[in-house]
Amino acid sequence: MPVEIPEHSVGLVTPRSVAFNAPLLLECGRTLPAYTLVYECYGALNAARSNAILLCHALSGDHHAAGYHHPEERKPGWWEHLVGPGKPIDTSRFFVVCANLIGSCKGSTGPASINPETGTPWGLDFPMVTVRDWVQTQAQLADHLGIDCWAAVVGGSLGGMQVMQWAMDLPDRLRHAVVIAAAPRLTAQNIAFNEVARQAIMTDPDFHGGRYYAQNTKPRRGLALARMIGHITYLSDDAMRKKFGRDTRGGKAFSFGFDVDFEVESYLRHQGSSFVERFDANSYLYITKALDYFDPAAAHEGNLAAAFAPATAQFLVISFTSDWRFSPARSREIVQALYTRNLQVTYAEIASHQGHDSFLLPIPQYVEVLGAYLARVADEVGA
Amino acid sequence: MPVEIPEHSVGLVTPRSVAFNAPLLLECGRTLPAYTLVYECYGALNAARSNAILLCHALSGDHHAAGYHHPEERKPGWWEHLVGPGKPIDTSRFFVVCANLIGSCKGSTGPASINPETGTPWGLDFPMVTVRDWVQTQAQLADHLGIDCWAAVVGGSLGGMQVMQWAMDLPDRLRHAVVIAAAPRLTAQNIAFNEVARQAIMTDPDFHGGRYYAQNTKPRRGLALARMIGHITYLSDDAMRKKFGRDTRGGKAFSFGFDVDFEVESYLRHQGSSFVERFDANSYLYITKALDYFDPAAAHEGNLAAAFAPATAQFLVISFTSDWRFSPARSREIVQALYTRNLQVTYAEIASHQGHDSFLLPIPQYVEVLGAYLARVADEVGA
Numbered sequence: 175m176p177v178e179i180p181e182h183s184v185g186l187v188t189p190r191s192v193a194f195n196a197p198l199l200l201e202c203g204r205t206l207p208a209y210t211l212v213y214e215c216y217g218a219l220n221a222a223r224s225n226a227i228l229l230c231h232a233l234s235g236d237h238h239a240a241g242y243h244h245p246e247e248r249k250p251g252w253w254e255h256l257v258g259p260g261k262p263i264d265t266s267r268f269f270v271v272c273a274n275l276i277g278s279c280k281g282s283t284g285p286a287s288i289n290p291e292t293g294t295p296w297g298l299d300f301p302m303v304t305v306r307d308w309v310q311t312q313a314q315l316a317d318h319l320g321i322d323c324w325a326a327v328v329g330g331s332l333g334g335m336q337v338m339q340w341a342m343d344l345p346d347r348l349r350h351a352v353v354i355a356a357a358p359r360l361t362a363q364n365i366a367f368n369e370v371a372r373q374a375i376m377t378d379p380d381f382h383g384g385r386y387y388a389q390n391t392k393p394r395r396g397l398a399l400a401r402m403i404g405h406i407t408y409l410s411d412d413a414m415r416k417k418f419g420r421d422t423r424g425g426k427a428f429s430f431g432f433d434v435d436f437e438v439e440s441y442l443r444h445q446g447s448s449f450v451e452r453f454d455a456n457s458y459l460y461i462t463k464a465l466d467y468f469d470p471a472a473a474h475e476g477n478l479a480a481a482f483a484p485a486t487a488q489f490l491v492i493s494f495t496s497d498w499r500f501s502p503a504r505s506r507e508i509v510q511a512l513y514t515r516n517l518q519v520t521y522a523e524i525a526s527h528q529g530h531d532s533f534l535l536p537i538p539q540y541v542e543v544l545g546a547y548l549a550r551v552a553d554e555v556g557a
Numbered sequence: 558m559p560v561e562i563p564e565h566s567v568g569l570v571t572p573r574s575v576a577f578n579a580p581l582l583l584e585c586g587r588t589l590p591a592y593t594l595v596y597e598c599y600g601a602l603n604a605a606r607s608n609a610i611l612l613c614h615a616l617s618g619d620h621h622a623a624g625y626h627h628p629e630e631r632k633p634g635w636w637e638h639l640v641g642p643g644k645p646i647d648t649s650r651f652f653v654v655c656a657n658l659i660g661s662c663k664g665s666t667g668p669a670s671i672n673p674e675t676g677t678p679w680g681l682d683f684p685m686v687t688v689r690d691w692v693q694t695q696a697q698l699a700d701h702l703g704i705d706c707w708a709a710v711v712g713g714s715l716g717g718m719q720v721m722q723w724a725m726d727l728p729d730r731l732r733h734a735v736v737i738a739a740a741p742r743l744t745a746q747n748i749a750f751n752e753v754a755r756q757a758i759m760t761d762p763d764f765h766g767g768r769y770y771a772q773n774t775k776p777r778r779g780l781a782l783a784r785m786i787g788h789i790t791y792l793s794d795d796a797m798r799k800k801f802g803r804d805t806r807g808g809k810a811f812s813f814g815f816d817v818d819f820e821v822e823s824y825l826r827h828q829g830s831s832f833v834e835r836f837d838a839n840s841y842l843y844i845t846k847a848l849d850y851f852d853p854a855a856a857h858e859g860n861l862a863a864a865f866a867p868a869t870a871q872f873l874v875i876s877f878t879s880d881w882r883f884s885p886a887r888s889r890e891i892v893q894a895l896y897t898r899n900l901q902v903t904y905a906e907i908a909s910h911q912g913h914d915s916f917l918l919p920i921p922q923y924v925e926v927l928g929a930y931l932a933r934v935a936d937e938v939g940a
Contacts, residue, residue, distance in 0.1 A: 202813035302813035362797035362821040363789060369822040370785045373829070376815065377778040379762055395760040402753045403786065406746060414745035420852060428850055430585035430685035432759065432842060436849065438745040439752040446756070459815060466819065467811055469803065 179242060182258045183250060184216040184265050187241035189281065192318050198310065204301035207290055211315050212281030213237045213273035216257060217265035219321070225557035226321045227263060227548075228312060228348075229253065229272040230329030230336035232533075233404070233461050234453055236280035239272040240265070255536040262545035267557040268325065273315055277303040277461060279454035286387060286454045297456060298384035305332075305468045309339045313347065325555045326350035326548065327487075330533035331500065332461070335468045338508070341485040342470055350551050351487040352544070355497055355533040357504035358478050358511070359469035364499065367407055368462040371400035375455045384456050397455040398446030405445045410496035410529030414438060471511075478507060479514035488518040490547045492540065494532035495525050520547060562625060565641045566633060567599040567648050570624035572664065575701050581693065587684035590673055594698050595664030596620045596656035599640060600648035602704070608940035609704045610646060610931075611695060611731075612636065612655040613712030613719035615916075616787070616844050617836055619663035622655040623648075638919040645928035650940040651708065656698055660686040660844055662837035669770060669837050680839060681767035688715075688851045692722045696730065708938045709733035709931065710870075713916035714883065715844070718851045721891070724868040725853055733934050734870040735927070738880055738916035740887035741861050741894070742852035747882065750790055751845040754783035758838045767839050780838040781829030788828045793879035793912030797821060854894075861890060862897035871901040873930045875923065877915035878908050903930060 179185050191212050198206040214237045219226060229239050231252070240257035242250050251257070259266040274282040277300065285300040292299075316324065327348045329337045334356025341351045360368070375381060378396030386392050409417070418438040422428065426435075434440045474480035489512050493505035502523045512519045522543045526532040532540065551557075562568050574595050581589040597620045602609060612622050614635070623640035625633050634640065642649040657665040660683065668683040675682075699707065710723045710731045717739025724734045743751070758764060761779030769775045792800070801821040805811065809818075817823045857863035872895050876888035885906045895902045905926045909915040915923065934940075 202811075204813075298815065359803060361794055362801040362803065362819070363792075363794040365803070365819050366785075366789045366797065366821050366825055369819075369825055370782060370789065372815065373785065373826070374757065374782055377782070399753060399757055399760070399782065402749075402756065406749045406753065409746075411744055411746040414749065418745040420742060420745065420748070420855075428585075430587075432681065432755065432846065436745070436748050436752075438749050442749055442752055443756070463815065472803075 179245070182260050183254065184241035184258050186245070187214050187216065187238075187243065189214050189237060189243075191281065192315065194311075194314055198307070200301050200307045201304040202302040206276070206283070206301055209276050209283035209311065210281070211273045211276070211311060213271060213315060214239065214241075214251075216240055216270040217268050219269040219319070220557060222556060223321055224323070224325060224555040225267060225552070226269045226271060226319070226324050228316070228324045228327045229257070229263070229270060230308075230312070230327065230333035231272060231275065232329070232331040232333050233465070234449070235333070236278065237272045237274040238280075239270070252534060256541065256544065262541055262548055263328065264548065264552065267552040268548070271315070271319065273312060275303075275308050275461070276311055277457060277464070279457040284454070285384065285456035285460060295387040297387065300456070300460065302463060303460060304464050305335050305339045306343065308336055309343050312336070312340070313344055316347065322347065324348040325551050325557065326352055328352040328354070329356075330354035331356060331530065332465055335465075338470065341487045341489070342481060343484075345484050345486045348487050349555065350490065351485075352490045352492070352547070353505070353508060354492045355494055355500050355530055356508070357500040358471060358507050360466055365466050367403055368466055371403050372459050372462060374399035374403070375459060381455065386455070392450070393455045394450045397450050397453065397458060400458055401449035402442045402446045405442060407499045408529055408531045410498060410527055412496055412527045413529050413531070416527065478511035482511050482515045482517070485512075485515065485517060489520065490544070491519060491521045492533075492543065493523050494528070494530070495523060496527045497530045497532060499530040562628070565643050566637065567624035567641050569628070570597050570599065570621075570626065570634075572597050572620060572626075574664065575698065577694075577697055581690070583684050583690045584687040585685040589659070589666070589684055592659050592666035592694065593664070594656045594659070594694060596654060596698060597622065597624075597634075599623055599653040600651050602652040602702075603940060605939060606704055607706070607708060607938040608650060608935070609652045609654060609702070609707050611699070611707045611710045612640070612646070612653060613691075613695070613710065613716035614655060614658065615712070615714040615716050616848070617832070618716070619661065620655045620657040621663075622653070635917060639924065639927065645924055645931055646711065647931065647935065650935040651931070654698070654702065656695060658686075658691050658844070659694055660840060660847070662840040667837070668767065668839035668843060678770040680770065683839070683843065685846060686843060687847050688718050688722045689726065691719055692726050695719070695723075696727055699730065705730065707731040708934050708940065709735055711735040711737070712739075713737035714739060714913065715848055718848075721853065724870045724872070725864060726867075728867050728869045731870050732938065733873065734868075735873045735875070735930070736888070736891060737875045738877055738883050738888075738913055739891070740883040741854060741890050743849055748849050750786055751849055754786050755842055755845060757782035757786070758842060764838065769838070775833070776838045777833045780833050780836065780841060783841055784832035785825045785829040788825060790882045791912055791914045793881060793910055795879055795910045796912050796914070799910065861894035865894050865898045865900070868895075868898065868900060873903045873905070873927070875905045875907060875916075875926065877911070877913070878906060879910045880913045880915060882913040
């Protein structure tokens with residue numbers, strides 16, 4: 175059944191791909207011999223090449239931030255309500271780029287890709303990639319696209335970490351940094367949740383040490399559990415109460431057994447099993463580990479302001495009141511460090527009951543703040 | 558290496574056991590043909606039989622609340638610092654009883670016990686047991702011990718739920734109800750964590766539909782994951798930060814691999830694997846389900862005060878500020894319902910950074926509040 179493309183969508187989009195054949199030295203010390211980035215672009219680059227925005231995706235995201243791949247696609251890109259003509263990330267003014275991270279599984283090189291040395295999938299032989307490495311690959315993509323300086327680099331959650339790393343590593347190549355629902359480093363609790371997710375995957379007998387591709391199987395149970403755990407941390411207690419409460423499935427009486435009783439159980443099981451169809455377990459391992467490792471202040475004895483010393487960008491930092499994964503307090507740490515550096519910072523703490531997931535949702539105040547900020551950026555860069 | 562029994566311990570204790578051979582009709586509608594309770598007693602019952610306290614244990618607890626089973630035992634009972642001569646639950650004044658829950662795995666009848674009809678372990682054929690059923694069995698134990706009325710029924714977490722159920726179901730059989738770190742019902746988020754834990758167990762290939770006893774194996778991976786998930790919810794974010802921060806194991810550099818990097822990972826893996834040695838996976842399923850089902854207000858259109866209508870006990874309710882599993886707000890719901898019923902309530906919100914686990918820890922203000930309250934109870938009952 176063909177879907178009518180909504181009016182304010184970027185419409186049909188086609189992913190592009192670029193192969194970089196020079197070896198890429200990674201933070202872990204290893205070298206990736208070559209790699210491919212899959213990415214999407216929306217809007218048009220202006221003559222001055224000054225109106226480009228880079229979007230950085232989160233753990234389970236990809237390059238498909240907006241629009242539809244074909245008329246029958248049921249779901250548009252993951253930031254559809256923020257990216258498009260007339261939307262906060264306004265494709266009638268900006269040229270918007272979003273690339274799939276290396277280590278992920280949506281087309282860019284990752285553990286499911288073929289290791290040229292062996293002719294078989296990398297699996298856990300794929301080198302560890304970090305936020306710093308991702309920024310490096312995104313800079314190579316910018317070179318490829320002829321973009322010397324982004325009008326803004328924008329990202330939520332893990333995407334926000336990439337934005338901070340951009341501001342630290344390549345300060346001349348972005349004017350504005352938009353850091354949404356992020357944190358300067360994971361807490362022990364954040365790492366703990368990631369570790370349980372990884373253990374779920376790695377202890378699944380179908381994991382085969384990460385070489386499950388060759389076994390024509392995958393660690394379905396483990397990856398589903400990992401996603402279920404993640405999902406609990408994306409939603410607030412309050413959001414879960416509003417969404418499910420203690421409702422039983424179909425309003426039925428208790429089963430007094432181990433089938434689904436509560437709606438929330440049914441929801442989680444569905445989230446788990448559907449994720450298995452669209453995400454690679456090894457990629458989940460790599461990206462959660464990159465999250466754990468991210469800690470730019472560590473090289474400065476924990477002083478985040480010192481880590482931001484090279485930064486020159488202007489910042490918009492956004493947090494959400496009910497986000498307990500990366501709480502507003504974590505965003506305030508970022509803001510404090512930026513203030514210490516005398517950088518221009520706008521900080522918005524958005525009232526929301528939807529938890530960490532808020533950064534993906536069309537919350538009016540959020541849409542408004544982001545839109546107003548980027549409209550000013552558009553004016554500034556002559557977009 | 559023999560341990561010297563500390564002075565204020567109840568010392569060496571021997572579990573007792575009682576078999577009830579009359580069929581027990583359960584809330585689920587099924588009947589347990591017979592059952593055994595394993596329990597411990599500390600202190601002496603006075604002539605008036607008025608000085609008995611019942612302790613109700615939590616999810617992974619058991620009847621061994623205090624003392625040592627043998628001189629070489631490394632760890633005393635789980636409430637050693639609260640139960641003993643001169644301690645808040647003072648065994649020089651009170652006769653203290655703690656029984657292992659049916660459905661559990663420490664000696665009372667549960668899914669690992671033999672189903673008399675088949676001659677093999679019950680597994681998932683064991684009937685579902687609920688908080689109400691546990692109270693019923695504890696009342697049968699009280700009859701067996703000749704205790705008409707407990708001076709107090711005391712419990713934390715799931716134990717606190719049993720205390721509330723006692724006050725509702727058998728109001729004439731307790732004078733005081735001490736409800737610690739509990740909630741009147743689980744939230745959707747609480748249920749979600751339990752469900753992920755259950756899924757971890759039930760999707761483990763070694764689970765064999767709960768009949769793993771016959772396979773000479775057990776769902777080690779699943780149960781370890783379940784425990785890891787639980788453990789994260791027992792600790793506060795703050796407690797984890799204080800305990801582990803982002804410390805790497807042995808202060809080493811990042812491995813850039815999937816072995817343990819952070820201390821918190823090492824700790825969780827240890828918690829998971831050691832739990833497997835001492836707890837039965839089927840019991841974990843049954844007891845988490847009983848937690849999910851507990852909701853005495855449900856039969857009263859969500860009105861908790863109405864559920865407390867039969868209650869006559871005096872209450873002490875205790876919560877801990879950093880407990881995000883059963884937060885102080887949940888205890889305040891209980892207190893509010895008790896006020897509505899004009900019951901005598903003492904409420905203490907204890908400052909603690911140790912999360913839900915606080916109810917098991919020797920936090921001075923907590924020890925003091927509980928001790929002062931129970932000293933008054935002892936005076937009242939002539940203990």
